[in-house]
Amino acid sequence: MTENTTTHADLLNLVGAKRDTAAFESLFEHFAPRIKAFMMRRGVASEVADDVAQEAMVNVWRKAHLYDSAKSAPSTWIFTISRNAHIDLVRKLQRPELDPNDPALVPDAAPDAPTMIGAVQDADRVRNAMSHLPEEQREVLMLSFFEDKPHSEIATQLNLPLGTVKSRIRLAFTRMRTRLGDAQ
Amino acid sequence: MTIHHHPLDDLLLDYASGAQHQAWALCIASHLALCPACRARVSEMENLGGGFLDQIRPESMSNGALDHVLTRLDDLVPDNTAGPRTAPTHRADGPVLPEPLRSYVGGDAETLAWRRLGRGAYQYIVPLSEPGVTARLLRIPAGKPVPEHSHGGLELTLVLQGAFTDQTGEYGRGDLEEADAQLSHQPVAAPGVDCICLAVTDAPLRFSGLAARIVQPFLGI
Numbered sequence: 384m385t386e387n388t389t390t391h392a393d394l395l396n397l398v399g400a401k402r403d404t405a406a407f408e409s410l411f412e413h414f415a416p417r418i419k420a421f422m423m424r425r426g427v428a429s430e431v432a433d434d435v436a437q438e439a440m441v442n443v444w445r446k447a448h449l450y451d452s453a454k455s456a457p458s459t460w461i462f463t464i465s466r467n468a469h470i471d472l473v474r475k476l477q478r479p480e481l482d483p484n485d486p487a488l489v490p491d492a493a494p495d496a497p498t499m500i501g502a503v504q505d506a507d508r509v510r511n512a513m514s515h516l517p518e519e520q521r522e523v524l525m526l527s528f529f530e531d532k533p534h535s536e537i538a539t540q541l542n543l544p545l546g547t548v549k550s551r552i553r554l555a556f557t558r559m560r561t562r563l564g565d566a567q
Numbered sequence: 568m569t570i571h572h573h574p575l576d577d578l579l580l581d582y583a584s585g586a587q588h589q590a591w592a593l594c595i596a597s598h599l600a601l602c603p604a605c606r607a608r609v610s611e612m613e614n615l616g617g618g619f620l621d622q623i624r625p626e627s628m629s630n631g632a633l634d635h636v637l638t639r640l641d642d643l644v645p646d647n648t649a650g651p652r653t654a655p656t657h658r659a660d661g662p663v664l665p666e667p668l669r670s671y672v673g674g675d676a677e678t679l680a681w682r683r684l685g686r687g688a689y690q691y692i693v694p695l696s697e698p699g700v701t702a703r704l705l706r707i708p709a710g711k712p713v714p715e716h717s718h719g720g721l722e723l724t725l726v727l728q729g730a731f732t733d734q735t736g737e738y739g740r741g742d743l744e745e746a747d748a749q750l751s752h753q754p755v756a757a758p759g760v761d762c763i764c765l766a767v768t769d770a771p772l773r774f775s776g777l778a779a780r781i782v783q784p785f786l787g788i
Contacts, residue, residue: 404637411633416625423626433629437636445646455610459617466585466616476696478585479593479667481600486661487669489568489741491603509611510618524580528619533586534577552577556608 391457392450399447411440414458418465425531427473439468469531512559520555523548570602572742574723579605583612590700593671593693594723594743594767600665601741663728663763664704668693672704676728676763679704687711693765702767707731707756719770722746724754729762731755738764 391413397406415436422432442464450460470478481488513521526537534552538545574595581587582595599606662669663676671693672679681689681704688711693702707713709729723745730739731754738744738754746752748770756762 404640407640408633408637411636414620415628415632417620417623419628420623420626421620424623429626430629432626433632436628437632440636441639441643442646444640445643449646456614456617458621459614462616462620463613465620470585474697476589479589479596479671481596481606482666485600485666485669487663487665488600489603491606509614510621513615513618524615525619527580527584527586528616529623531584531586533581533588549575549577552580553575556576556580556611559611 392452395443395447395450395457395460396452398444399450402444407440407444410443414443414461415440418461421465421529422469422473424529425469427469431473435465435468435472438472439465442468508563509559512562513555515562516555516558520551520558523551524555527552568601568740570604570739570741572736572738572744573602573605574598574743575745576608578723578745579608580612583609584616588700588769589695589697590693590702590767590769591723593668593695593702594725594765597665597668597727597765598725598741598743600667665727668727668765671695676704676706681706688713700767700769702765705762705764705766707754707762707764709756709760709762710758712753712755719748720768721748722766722768722770724767725765727763727765729760730757731762731764732757 391410394403394406394410397403398410418436418439419429419432422435423429427435439461443461446464450457455463467478470476513524516524522541523534523537526532526540527534532540534548535545537543538548541548578587578591578595582592582599587595599609664672669675672691679691681691684690684705687708689706691704691706693704695702704727705713707729713731723743724738725743726738726740728740730737730742732738733744733752733754735744735746735750735752737757739757
């Protein structure tokens with residue numbers, strides 16, 4: 384468990400509970416340049432990437448009281464906010480998302496049932512498991528996240544059949560689940 | 568309700584990364600509303616996204632970016648629109664259509680203005696902002712087949728009410744079938760209740776059978 388991720392969770396909780404602007408500034412200094420870099424890797428021009436990073440951090444402020452460190456690591460939570468800001472501002476779409484208060488939603492199993500939901504330690508283990516993947520499997524995962532490409536575009540870029548890209552993704556996750564299961 | 572047919576990891580990954588077309592994402596998100604196991608898989612994938620964010624080399628923000636953001640914070644109210652569930656709200660007799668699908672079509676299944684498709688079947692086209700992939704609700708009478716058709720591309724079918732059977736198996740509420748260009752399938756709705764499903768495809772449906780091909784242009788399918 385790295386010290387940084389625990390500290391970021393504390394900062395998020397301070398923003399959520401007390402609207403602590405000093406804590407927010409620390410989060411901004413760490414995450415905004417990374418969100419901007421993430422967007423630029425996705426082909427977004429640097430001025431627009433700067434705007435997306437600012438918008439994402441505004442949403443971090445607005446939603447900090449909803450952050451639950453037992454459910455996700457800070458960087459994971461901020462990744463999802465950044466992803467949604469990209470869809471909203473750059474693709475100009477509404478992202479289809481389930482509603483946690485929907486009566487049709489089938490709820491999670493009991494809280495102590497074994498799941499792979501990431502908390503601070505699990506996020507590190509997931510990243511560690513990924514580092515052990517064969518290069519061609521890690522490559523398709525990175526293209527999915529870094530360059531925001533659906534697997535049809537990845538196939539074109541890597542000059543591979545679509546089926547090969549799909550099976551590499553599936554193999555990658557099977558391998559990671561095996562490794563993470565062994566590490567319990 | 569036990570789900571046996573789930574989206575494979577490549578579909579879930581496209582959803583988790585944010586790269587997915589809105590029509591496929593609508594189908595995946597609606598399956599996720601019914602499937603805690605797949606929600607857990609998407610969370611694992613979001614952990615990867617968090618890992619990438621941690622490890623990427625940062626790009627400096629523009630001068631004054633922080634100040635600009637700080638001035639915006641004063642006017643903001645906290646966002647409670649997507650809060651955690653405050654109490655168990657799930658009802659077994661709840662809506663047929665889960666969110667987000669229900670909001671995309673503007674109401675539950677019985678409120679929609681279904682269009683006749685022929686042979687007792689009905690459809691409702693889902694309005695989307697992103698072109699190129701179509702999403703439609705289908706309602707097939709119990710025990711009846713959907714006219715045989717094949718696919719030029721990919722089709723996802725999510726069952727919301729009733730069930731259907733084809734040569735790949737039986738699909739009930741929450742089950743998702745992925746069919747590619749090779750599959751010419753003939754789904755038949757199970758007896759008992761109408762089968763309602765969300766069908767998403769990036770190719771025009773080609774209904775084989777002479778009568779169906781004559782009628783097809785008039786039905787806009």
